[in-house]
Amino acid sequence: MSNVFTRSLLDGIYPGISAEYELEGSSFKYFKLKDNSSKNDVVIQSFKHFNNNDTQIIIIDSIKSGIGRNSENDFYQIVMKPILNKLEISHLYLKTDNSHSIADFAQKLDINSNYTISFLSGDTSISELINNLPQRIHSPSRTIEIIPIPMGSANALANSLDLTDPIQAFDLFLQKSHQISQFPLYKIIFPNGKETIFFIIFSMAFHANLLHLCTLDEHYSKLGVERFRLASDEILKNYNLNLNLKLSIKDLSSPPTIQSNFAYFAILNTPKLEATYIPSPKSNPLNNELHILGYSSALSEEELTTDILKGYNLKKNDDLNGNGILYHAVSSDFDIIVESISNKDSRYMFDTCCDGILDNLNDMITDTHTKPIIKVKFLKSDDLSFNIKIIHK
Structure with missing residues (x-):
């Protein structure tokens, strides 16, 4: 049985883009982006809402999660970055370099700003962020929206939300076909x-x-x-x-x-x-x-x-x-x-x-x-x- 899968990205919006991946056990062995599309300024313009100055898009890549990152399975470099650049979506990329990276980053978040944070990780990275947010000064007026992109070993949260692979989760975010709910904590x-x-x-x-x-x-x-x-x-x-x-x-x-x-x-x-x-x-x-x-x-x-x-x-x-x-x-x-x-x-x-x-x-x-x-x-x-x-x- 083949463990190689292909998923379309931006299907019906920006035809000609897909990504291939191979599963080895529970881990992603490689990703390949296939982009046969040409630049479309009209479509790109429709993604300008992502550059809302009121909400910063952040991608946190816990590079030791799962089996770690290498040149073949680096989902951000192979898939996310080219697509985000193609759509001219501004974002901040954080690659962890030690066990305190996420905690240190969380403590510096501005409580007067909104954030959309994509986690290329397992569950612990999300926990590290939530447990290290700045102390509450007053009732929150700003929001953090989290999307788990399953790149860890178990990915309990993503799997429980039926987000079964990174391409699916990333595409869900791009197409705004997702729902947003209060996160029970x-x-x-x-x-x-x-x-x-x-x-x-x-x-x-x-x-x-x-x-x-x-x-x-x-x-x-x-x-x-x-x-x-x-x-x-x-x-x-x-x-x-x-x-x-x-x-x-x-x-x-x-x-x-x-x-x-x-x-x-x-x-x-x-x-x-x-x-x-x-x-x-x-x-x-x-x-x-x-x-x-x-x-x-x-x-x-x-x-x-x-x-x-x-x-x-x-x-x-x-x-x-x-x-x-x-x-x-x-x-x-x-x-x-x-x-x-x-x-x-x-x-x-x-x-x-x-x-x-x-x-x-x-x-x-x-x-x-x-x-x-x-x-x-x-x-x-x-x-x-x-x-x-x-x-x-």
Whole structure:
């Protein structure tokens, strides 16, 4: 089966432009732009609205996302830049050169300006920008519109919005055939007061251990999305997955408390965590609602593996239930109380993952005599220095 695909760009507007790409596993091996069109001043004039002085177009290219960039798969240089120049669309291009590039850039954004930001990246780059925006001085009067162009390993947000490849996402933006919606955002507040905004997942136990292992272990970090399956085997065989949590939920549609021992615990806003993996089928990244997903530590290794892998066979809106499974929608703030944490426990027991931002609860406990509480907050549109919106199909 061929893994080479061709998509038209500006179809019906500027005929004769297309782009070809090849998939190798989950990664884009190369891109080729095919432009048989001639200059058309009338069409170019119709794109002048992109040069609105009130809104700056920014392209952030996280060049180490996915398998990184090379001369064959550099989507910006091969596809985006020639098309944007052809249409005379002004833009700022930011190529990351270190792990702080996006955070440093975010902190310097002008809260009196509007921005449209295209991310050539995975999900963590978007998180880095949102978590490092200037502090709010007053209610936001300006907007950041975000479009995810999937160039990372998992691309949970883009895949959950059905933006399946970079050409499709770029064309959606160019043709103004997209929709713009409020971007639901949430905040984790750790016991020491550290705050992290998220829009995909907060996890402990299995999933958090998986991200820590895949990110911090050089053996796995060099691989693509396939590393997740390989690292899963190690965790299931060698890790003690038994985390005792109590959830204090204020939502009237929920029981006041849920307590259990979890081998897998996650709070999700997106149905997908990668292109073909749907662990939370009833989630919708455009809805202001989270889903709590937990698998009991009483499940055998085989049962837990089967339940986790079900996500590869589920479809959006499927029911998710069964022995040892907690799956619950929540639409208001709630607390996660860690019932026990001990120096005798292995450190990995208290790993956390928040949209790829990795922490450990041991580092964020201020009072060793009380049970650690992690607060989950639903953010409002005026909680940040900008009104954050998402571009989608």
